Amino acid sequence: MLPLDVTVLNYALTLEHLENAFYHGALEKFSEQAFVDAGMPGFARRRFEQVAAHEATHVKFLSTALGDKATQPCTYNFPYTDVRSFAALSQILEGVGVSTYTGAAQFISNKEYLTAAASILATEARHESWVSSAINRFAGWSGAFDVPLGLNEVFTLAAPFITECPTTNPVLPVHPFPKLVLHSPSPGQPTHIVWADNDARGATHIAFYTGLNVIPVPIQDGSVVVPADVDGTVYAVAITSDSDANDSTIVAGPAILLFERNSNNVLIESSQAN
Incomplete structure (x- = not known):
């Protein structure tokens, strides 16, 4: 695996770890009744369980591809306080995920990894569309094209949720911009x-x-x-x-x-x- 491919896949894995922790933490906190009480369909929590399973699969897939070079999960802090704020943040994180893979695709040289990244991108887009339309009652898209974001731009959006990472994690060549x-x-x-x-x-x-x-x-x-x-x-x-x-x-x-x-x-x- 080329060094740049390792960096880009670890960059994607960093976000997948974050999403994985986000969904599993919320599902541990909120019962199915909490979703219903928030005015959501009865199936909402079970669909979020499926989304959570997808994110866990993405983590496993990327970790397996990277082997001993894979970055490990960090400690996170997500600012949701109830089911509604969780759903709002879900839409945002899924959207950032779509823009992450869209922007990073240009840096992947291995065609197999590029195909895998495109497959994950499509799933992240389906997540965002479902949360936006079925749960938050908005359009499931933002027009004919999605926004590709640069590596530093995505890290700027992810960094506020990260409180601490293992010191053994590989250092990514990224830095956050001011808010x-x-x-x-x-x-x-x-x-x-x-x-x-x-x-x-x-x-x-x-x-x-x-x-x-x-x-x-x-x-x-x-x-x-x-x-x-x-x-x-x-x-x-x-x-x-x-x-x-x-x-x-x-x-x-x-x-x-x-x-x-x-x-x-x-x-x-x-x-x-x-």
Whole structure:
């Protein structure tokens, strides 16, 4: 196995460990009645059990492929407090999983591993679609394309859930960016930017990721106008460029933005998820 393939598969395994812990921890905490009391269908918990089994299988598959090079699970802290907040976070994590595999595919040289990663990607997308539509009552997609995220961008989103990892784990060549907060974002409307790190104040634009498109919008007086035609899950990063969003220009983010519309394309929810 080539060194880059090892790194990318361990990167994927890091996220699979996180998802595996997330589902098993929640299912240990919440009974079937808790799901029903939260207004969900009676089958909801049993479907989540199946999702949990898929994530455990992904962990086993990647761990077997990597052998003694496989990263081990960490200790995690997930901020759900009830079944509804668990389901909301499930949608987010599955979406990040889809963007992880979509963005990382370009780095896998072994065609067998690439095929396996594509198969996992498809399953993660099915998870996200089911949670979004059957449980959270939103559309099961964000348009014709999903967003590919870079390695550092995904690690930025995963890092807040990780409290401690084994010291023997291989060191991944990734680092998190500072947090980006957009106050009450809404399509076509200006939103105030809250900087979590003073170093990020050098940003000149906010780049909005929607599908395969990157839309840079200039920052003016501490605010930015959200593009009017975005919907579903959109990611936003602060950049020091007027066009390019990459590891050398990103200074904060990604922020996860949710712009959910009903079947008549009417906005029903607009928020930042992280």
